[in-house]
Ligand SMILES: [Fe+2]
């Protein structure tokens with residue numbers, strides 16, 4: 001009992017696994033010691049731009065953590081499989097870790113200490129007029145089958161072109177978690193918690209969710225932030241569109257079809273939205 005007091009009042013967490021940046025710098029004793037030659041070689045202006053992108057990502061990752069918290073509540077209320085419960089509860093922790101990684105990347109570009117993003121409001125999508133199990137399933141599709149699966153394709157492409165060892169380590173660490181998060185969606189869709197009636201109702205929803213979630217990528221034309229920093233792991237709009245289209249065709253549509261969900265409407269939308277990519281692929 002006497003040892004419990006000091007243990008509970010310790011300011012630092014007991015960390016059981018190696019920190020993410022060890023992948024880039026196995027010899028470094030702390031994050032401050034990590035030296036990345038590609039980051040060092042960038043101009044002050046470029047470093048400030050890249051820091052701002054990672055800073056923004058830190059906030060987005062924290063937002064995804066709060067989204068997974070809400071999703072987990074719905075799944076626990078309406079039912080899913082053990083594997084989905086495990087992945088979605090772990091995902092809340094993983095996304096907090098992604099926020100930490102992003103804040104540390106921003107700090108490395110700025111050359112100072114990491115700053116945590118501000119807390120932000122969590123909006124649960126309404127998917128009106130659905131309720132209960134159908135709402136939970138649409139939430140899983142939006143978060144895991146779409147967001148997380150698209151993120152896997154994008155992160156993989158970003159990592160492939162990155163030359164900065166630290167950016168590569170950050171993208172690899174995040175990618176390995178996002179693969180798990182995406183799996184939760186496909187596992188839920190394959191489960192008996194999605195009834196035959198629900199599967200019949202899903203096709204127009206699939207179309208709506210994909211067109212809304214990918215609207216910005218598809219409809220806007222300008223360069224993505226960081227478009228010119230390929231060696232720092234930043235993708236251009238053109239490359240992103242190419243990767244997202246390939247992910248839709250090679251991974252997502254077959255995934256929905258395997259779950260017995262008709263993708264005709266969504267595939268028709270994709271052929272129009274990604275007409276250029278379709279033409280290039282033929
Ligand atoms: Fe994430």
Ligand SMILES: [Fe+2]
Pocket residue numbers: 064091095148177178181
């Ligand atoms: Fe994720």
